[in-house]
Each structure stands twice: as C-alpha cells, then as structure tokens.
Amino acid sequence: MPSTPAPALPAQVSPPQFALTAQTPAAVRGVAALAYPVFPMADSVLLGPDADALAEEIGLDLFAVLEAARATGRAGEVTQVPVARDGVVQTVLLVGVGEQEPQHLRRAGAALARATRNRESVVTSLAAGTPDGGLEAFVVGMMLGSFGFHWRSDGPAERPVAHVVLAGLADPEEQTATLARALAVGGAAWQARTLATVPSNLKSPAWLAEQAVRAGADAGLEVTVWDETDLQAHGMGGLLAVGRASATPPRLIRLDYAPPGAHRRTPRVVLVGKGITFDTGGLSIKPAESMATMKRDMTGGGVVIAVLSALAQVGCPVRVTGLVAAAENAVGGDAVRPGDVVVHYGGRTTEVTNTDAEGRLVLADALAYAVDKLRPAALVDVATLTGAAKVALGQRVAGYFANHDGLAATLARAGDEAGEPLWRLPLHPDYEEKLASKVADADNAPGGPGAITAALFLQHFVGDVPWAHLDIASVGDAPSDSFEWSQGPTGFGARALLRWLGTDDPLAGLR
Secondary structure, three states, X not given: OOOXXXXXXXXXXOOOEEEEOOOOHHHOOOOOEEEEEEEEOOOOEEEOOOHHHHHHHHOOOHHHHHHHOOOOOOOOOEEEEEEEEOOEEEEEEEEEOOOOOHHHHHHHHHHHHHHOOOOOEEEEOOOOOOOOOHHHHHHHHHHHHOOOOOOOOOOOOOOOOOEEEEOOOOOHHHHHHHHHHHHHHHHHHHHHHHHHHOOOOOOOHHHHHHHHHHHHHHHOOEEEEEOHHHXXXXXXXXXXXXHOOOOOOOEEEEEEEOOOOOOOOOOEEEEEEEEEEEEOOOOOOOOHHHHOOHHHOOHHHHHHHHHHHHHHHHOOOOEEEEEEEEEEEOOOOOOOOOOOEEEOOOOOEXXXXXXXXXXXXXXXXXXXXXXXXXXXXXXXXXXXXXXXXXXXXOOOOEEEEEOOHHXXXXXXXXXXXXOOOEEXXXXXXXXXXXXXXXXXXXXXXXXXXXXXXXXXXXXXXXXXXXXXXXXXXXXXXXOOOEOOEOOEEOOOOHHHHHHHHOOOOOOOOOO
C-alpha cells in the first residue's frame, strides 16, 4: 500500500521587524500605536518623561487615565487609550515596566506584543534608558509574545505587529549590536518553539533532519545525518530499538559550529537533544490524554538545532557540536517489547521494562558517542524526559542534574539571566541500586524518584566529562499565554544555552 504523502505546511507568521531611533514616540509619525512606560511608585505611578509631549499635543491627562484604570505599573500591565492625531485614530498604550529588571522588561515586551497584534506598527520608549540587558530582554519578550503557529485554510487568525520602532535611545548606533543579539536569541527560541509545534503527520525524523540541514546551510554549519543503515553500522542500538516500529526510520543528526580562527585545540562543547518526533509510549502505550501533546517530545532536539543556528550571531568562542537523536516511538509488529535487551553504542546493555521510557535509550547512544569520538570539555543534554520532573516542579521551572558544580552554577546563572529558570536536583547515589537488572547492565524504568533515576541511568554514558542533564518535561508545554510564553510547546532551553555559550568564556569554572 503506497504511503500517504506528507502534507505541505502553510506559510507561517514571522516575528516583528525592529528599528532604532533617538526620536521620542510622539515625534514619529504614521504609526498605528504609541507605547510609553509606566513605573510603579510608593503611592502612585510615574510615566516616562517623553509622554509629556504627547499629553500636551492631544490635550489629555494621561495620569488621570492611569488613575481611573487603577494602574500600578507592574510589569506587563497595559492601559489602552484611543486618541485622534493627524486626522486618524491611534492607540496609546501605557505599559508597566516594574523595576525595569530584565524579567520585567521581557514581560512588558510580551504584553505589548499581544496588545498590538494585527497592527502595522508601534513606536515605543519602553526600552529607552533601561539598565544593562534591558533592551535585549524587551526585544526577546516582544518577539516571543508575538509567536504564532497555524494550519488554517484561510491563514492565521492573528498576526504579530509588523514593525516596532524602539524610540528615545540616547545613541541608537551603539545599540545595534545589542539588537542583533536580541534578534538572534529571540529567533532561536521562536525556531525551537515552531519545530516543537509542527504536527507529527509532517514531523518525522527525516523531516527534522531536513530542517537541520536547512538551518545549517543558513548558519554556515556542517551537518551530517545518519540513517538507519549508519546507525546499525555504528551500534546505536537504543535509537534503532525505539524507532524500529515506525514507518519513518530513526536518524542521528549532527551539527558542527566553529568560531572564527578555531583549531584542533579549541575546546568543544557537545549538546545532545532528545528528538522523539511523536511518542505513543510504544507497547507500554500512553493514555489518550497523555498522548495529546507528544508532538513536542522532540523539544530537546529542536532546541539543539536552534541553538547551533544562532551561535555565530551571539559570538560563541568555542566549538560546539549538536547531536539530535531522532525517532518516532510507535506501536507496530516490530515494536521493541518489555523484556527486550538493547545494546548501546560502546556496548553497555539495557533491559527495556517500559517502552515509554524511550528517551533515555536514544540519549544514551548519543552521549556515549559524544564522549568516545568528540572528547567534549562539557556535555549537556536537553530532553522532555520524565513526568516526575513536572510533578516536582510544575510548569514554570525546569529541573536539571549535573556531575560538576562549576557547570551547574554556570547553567543556573544563564537560565536566570535568560528567563528560563533551572532548579538543580540531586544525582543521589542511594538510588543507584534501583537501576539493577538481572539480565543487563541496567533497567530502563527502575521507578521513582523518576527524574533522579533517569538521570542516574544517563550518567553511566558520560564518563568523567563535566555533564548536565536538563529535564524540561515540566516546561515543555505552557498551559496558557503567560508573559513571553504562548500556550502550547515552549521550546524551553534555547535562551538559557545561548546565554551560556554566548559569554566570553563558557568554560570558565570548568577547568
């Protein structure tokens, strides 16, 4: 029976375009909306100084408007005021920026993005005069608050504001590099979110590999894709076992980045992403309600592709290799069975007692290969791995494990600064005995505490390399629109990793 051809994904919306100017918003003509910052005070609020000119021009007491709306200036609070200027009706948006910390400015940017959907343009002074990192945070928040995905016959229901003018800057030229970095970081998070949102009737392992090849071509990366024959030749037993029941065979995707002037002694970081393009649970099948979001079970792989694509733009000074272990965990006559034993790259064996604990099987092959062939100075894997992480942490914080305190501290700091918080969980050795199998080196589903035992399982494949495991299952989906998060797959991890790898010395504290 011939296979059904893959459907064509319709054109998607794009993030806003940004421009910089020293002019105040009131001086910029021909825009659909103007946005001014509102600062919280002890018993009132304070408007950005450039709002005075507009208030005088339109003859409207903006402070009275804010008082009537009971505005507080908290980050992301928006008060809308229609005004008549130049013979047309415009919207003035008074947006709370809190204490102007990066987190507050991201929230303000996302709120402004949602308030200006379907408009052609907005000019705003929300990013003017902000502390260090403020402009980047605002732009990233506005980009991600604009995110949308659709597969509608008549086009997207909503579109992001097309043009954003960042006004009131003291020296716009000095902010050009900051804007470029913000666009790279926001774009990577957008890309990761898009890849995680694409439905799995299109998103097969081969399709994900095609996206990596295209992204690599655009970013000047070397990209290599191993098909099932290559995987067999290299002993990738975990990846082959998980993907063997699917009509779309597994792939191992490799992306390589090198900074200008790199040589053999330039240290290398390896990122490994779980790329399960759909997870039925296999023969240990999931309940229907648990399967509904499983198109995003390749979020870790999408994050790795997106991060590699943006490394040059953030000035990463080390070599970085991304490995995406991509497979569909399907149900079929050739599906891996409970009780089967798989042989991973390097020879370590695993008894499969639950086919729904498949992510660790594919990650194990990629981690073992990375340690054996790539000799990384640091190794980080990203995976929507365990429901236990979600039970422990909810849907706002990701759990992570690390065998090196310096790497752990570096990643935690990067996550906080980027707006993707990470909470370290223990690789507690007392639970190691749970991994025991009577027939193999380890059991793939040793029971609770599930996030910890999964991390302990992976630790056997990393040797003595500084390693961190980001279990982002808790934050893989946002239950609703909230600040820069849009309801649905989040692409969590791209911003934190770029924050880390875009520093002057990502390996400081690891030597």
